[in-house]
Amino acid sequence: MKKQQENKNIIILASGNGSNFEAIVNHIRQENLPITVEMLVTNNPEAFAIIRAERLGIPFKIIDSRKFRSRSEYNRALDEFLSLIEFDLMVLAGYMMILPAFIVRKYWRRIVNIHPSLLPAFPGLHAIEKAFEYGVKVTGVTVHFVDEGVDTGPIISQECVKIDKNDTLKTLEEKIHRVEHKIYIEAIKKVLF
Numbered sequence: 001m002k003k004q005q006e007n008k009n010i011i012i013l014a015s016g017n018g019s020n021f022e023a024i025v026n027h028i029r030q031e032n033l034p035i036t037v038e039m040l041v042t043n044n045p046e047a048f049a050i051i052r053a054e055r056l057g058i059p060f061k062i063i064d065s066r067k068f069r070s071r072s073e074y075n076r077a078l079d080e081f082l083s084l085i086e087f088d089l090m091v092l093a094g095y096m097m098i099l100p101a102f103i104v105r106k107y108w109r110r111i112v113n114i115h116p117s118l119l120p121a122f123p124g125l126h127a128i129e130k131a132f133e134y135g136v137k138v139t140g141v142t143v144h145f146v147d148e149g150v151d152t153g154p155i156i157s158q159e160c161v162k163i164d165k166n167d168t169l170k171t172l173e174e175k176i177h178r179v180e181h182k183i184y185i186e187a188i189k190k191v192l193f
């Protein structure tokens with residue numbers, strides 16, 4: 001008899017569009033996975049991810065980073081909030097703030113991030129654009145554990161995306177996002193089970 005998998009709780013942090021957040025929730029529902037998305041946490045009150053959370057019926061928390069006097073004050077508030085929730089994995093999905101070392105260490109190997117390039121190439125902001133402008137023939141997507149660096153940390157999974165001569169930045173972005181929406185949930189499953 002197949003052993004029943006224990007339910008796992010995740011939280012998702014996003015700052016913007018939230019398409020990865022929605023893709024994760026949809027995969028969990030469609031595949032009936034034993035994963036509960038406890039909450040969406042965002043630093044941006046204008047994030048479209050909030051509209052998605054409302055539509056999907058996922059609780060959300062806004063901790064507006066612009067309302068704090070400093071980044072460290074914001075991070076303290078985030079830390080306080082996180083300590084109120086029980087979760088197995090923190091999933092960064094377009095969370096455009098750098099987590100401070102004390103939070104990373106507190107949840108060591110329980111934080112994952114997705115990045116739209118084949119790390120270690122093109123870390124940081126605008127990775128798709130940078131790869132496109134550089135003229136690389138192959139780029140891709142990386143899911144990795146978060147450590148104290150920016151887009152560093154052990155790699156969990158990667159998938160290549162070819163840049164064809166007819167690609168524009170827009171078509172490349174679409175290709176990258178399609179891959180992201182497919183591989184993030186697979187990486188999350190790999191880490192959780």
Ligand code: GAR
Nearest residue numbers: 016017018019020093094114115116
């Ligand atoms: C995604 O492409 C993700 O890889 C990237 O932000 C986008 C968020 O899209 N993250 C980074 O660049 C992190 N360094 P989404 O809000 O539609 O999920």
